[in-house]
Amino acid sequence: MGKVILVGAGPGDGGLLTVKGKAALERADVVVFDRLVGEEVLNLIPERAKRIDVGKHAGDHPVPQGEINRILLEEGQKDQLVVRLKGGDPFLFGRGGEELELLSAHHVPFEVVPGVTSALAAPAYGGIPVTHRDFASSLHIVTAHRRAGKEADIPFDALVNAGGTLVFLMGVAALPHICEGLLKAGMVPETPAAVVERGTTPRQRRISATLATLPEQAKAAGVESPAVIVVGGVCSLAEDFDWFDRLSLKGKRVVVTRPKDRAGTLSARLRALGAAVWEFPCIETAPLHPCPALTEAVEGLSRYQWLVFTSPAGVACLWDELRRTGRDARALAGVSIAAIGPGTAKALDAHGLTADFIPDVYDGAHLGAGLAERCTGRVLLLRAEWGSPALTEALEGAKLSYDDVAVYATHYAAPQSEEMRRAVEAGEVNLVTFTSASTVRGFVRSVGEGTDFSRITGVCIGEQTAKEARSFQIPVTIAREATIDGLIEIITEGV
Numbered sequence: 025m026g027k028v029i030l031v032g033a034g035p036g037d038g039g040l041l042t043v044k045g046k047a048a049l050e051r052a053d054v055v056v057f058d059r060l061v062g063e064e065v066l067n068l069i070p071e072r073a074k075r076i077d078v079g080k081h082a083g084d085h086p087v088p089q090g091e092i093n094r095i096l097l098e099e100g101q102k103d104q105l106v107v108r109l110k111g112g113d114p115f116l117f118g119r120g121g122e123e124l125e126l127l128s129a130h131h132v133p134f135e136v137v138p139g140v141t142s143a144l145a146a147p148a149y150g151g152i153p154v155t156h157r158d159f160a161s162s163l164h165i166v167t168a169h170r171r172a173g174k175e176a177d178i179p180f181d182a183l184v185n186a187g188g189t190l191v192f193l194m195g196v197a198a199l200p201h202i203c204e205g206l207l208k209a210g211m212v213p214e215t216p217a218a219v220v221e222r223g224t225t226p227r228q229r230r231i232s233a234t235l236a237t238l239p240e241q242a243k244a245a246g247v248e249s250p251a252v253i254v255v256g257g258v259c260s261l262a263e264d265f266d267w268f269d270r271l272s273l274k275g276k277r278v279v280v281t282r283p284k285d286r287a288g289t290l291s292a293r294l295r296a297l298g299a300a301v302w303e304f305p306c307i308e309t310a311p312l313h314p315c316p317a318l319t320e321a322v323e324g325l326s327r328y329q330w331l332v333f334t335s336p337a338g339v340a341c342l343w344d345e346l347r348r349t350g351r352d353a354r355a356l357a358g359v360s361i362a363a364i365g366p367g368t369a370k371a372l373d374a375h376g377l378t379a380d381f382i383p384d385v386y387d388g389a390h391l392g393a394g395l396a397e398r399c400t401g402r403v404l405l406l407r408a409e410w411g412s413p414a415l416t417e418a419l420e421g422a423k424l425s426y427d428d429v430a431v432y433a434t435h436y437a438a439p440q441s442e443e444m445r446r447a448v449e450a451g452e453v454n455l456v457t458f459t460s461a462s463t464v465r466g467f468v469r470s471v472g473e474g475t476d477f478s479r480i481t482g483v484c485i486g487e488q489t490a491k492e493a494r495s496f497q498i499p500v501t502i503a504r505e506a507t508i509d510g511l512i513e514i515i516t517e518g519v
């Protein structure tokens with residue numbers, strides 16, 4: 025017998041998944057999810073896990089509830105961990121209860137991890153505190169879902185009498201009905217009201233109006249589901265408390281071209297600034313296996329005075345080789361170590377090693393120049409196939425002898441190229457971040473060299489990357505410091 029964990033995925037912003045929900049997801053063997061689960065949360069599903077999408081079905085209709093219940097039972101009876109991921113909180117209009125009934129009847133063990141509900145989070149991201157002592161001392165969360173084409177049976181009189189804040193879910197189609205019902209029950213037409221569409225996501229919109237004018241304003245704005253409707257005095261605070269819309273990158277669409285395993289920090293930081301991040305890994309690094317040149321270099325490490333890394337990937341390859349041959353960090357005793365920049369230095373630090381030299385400017389030319397000043401013996405470079413010639417040219421200029429050992433290869437990955445090309449040309453993408461010349465080449469290869477890049481800005485980590493981008497007529501801005509911090513800084517300055 026397995027176990028089913030009902031997990032609330034939160035309202036969209038990946039940061040609003042709970043710690044416990046994330047832990048469950050990372051251990052899952054099977055994940056059953058539906059339409060409202062945000063992409064960032066879906067990205068946390070482990071590669072090995074089986075994914076069952078019950079949000080889409082033949083003819084774009086969702087899988088019927090009875091069928092979902094059966095899927096959960098069937099998977100839950102196997103010896104595995106099943107995570108049932110639901111938007112927001114699983115028990116708030118999420119039919120979580122119904123899904124547990126069948127499991128309970130068949131004695132399949134289950135747990136529930138509550139989630140951050142859109143009923144609270146969408147107003148919060150829209151600058152609306154659902155209660156406030158000056159306005160409301162109760163909150164009523166109401167479904168406006170229609171059944172069989174009939175309007176929902178909403179107790180308007182009771183809601184108006186209670187005098188609290190009202191939050192309606194599943195109410196976009198029923199908005200005129202809701203407002204009319206409240207007016208008829210005696211609510212003042214000037215009562216502040218708002219709709220928050222796609223709350224907590226980069227595409228969130230808030231439409232503020234009054235109870236009387238909200239239906240026409242929402243219609244004029246073309247509001248679509250999912251959206252929450254908020255009615256009550258608290259809505260008048262939204263203009264002052266509208267923190268989410270004020271984030272510096274709100275409304276900007278930024279492409280992250282780093283390899284998948286390295287994109288995390290940059291994407292997360294851009295998202296935290298409100299950007300809509302499109303992860304589009306253009307390159308992949310793959311260790312070269314077997315790598316006789318590396319084996320030989322490690323055997324003869326004592327011949328070298330300096331060991332030089334130009335990326336965390338190079339550090340990882342050396343470590344694989346040390347482990348494979350039964351060695352550890354002690355094998356590097358007596359060798360000085362150089363890193364091209366802080367990212368690489370951090371990778372070394374994780375193994376207890378402090379880089380002896382990091383250039384002031386994080387590129388191959390400055391790394392080479394710095395080595396020329398410090399080194400008198402032989403240099404070992406562990407880096408990518410076809411690494412930048414600037415480094416080796418500087419070593420040659422200083423008449424240093426070196427071994428340039430390729431330990432990993434960079435492959436181009438070419439995902440969804442047509443869609444990206446269209447978005448780039450239509451101006452739907454604002455910024456594309458490039459963390460190396462190879463990401464530029466990978467990106468151009470994905471969308472095609474003939475693409476019109478005039479509507480994007482390529483945000484480049486350094487001069488060499490920018491040179492590559494310019495050669496394809498991509499307008500560029502360049503980070504003052506070749507780090508992720510430097511990239512973020514130049515992006516926020518530019519908006």
Ligand code: SAH
Binds near residue numbers: 225250
């Ligand atoms: N269990 C979910 C609600 C499911 S009902 C929760 O706790 O959030 C589906 C309704 O939730 C939608 O019709 C919409 O009213 C609301 N909703 C879900 N996600 C939303 C979002 N990101 N922004 C605004 N409303 C959302």
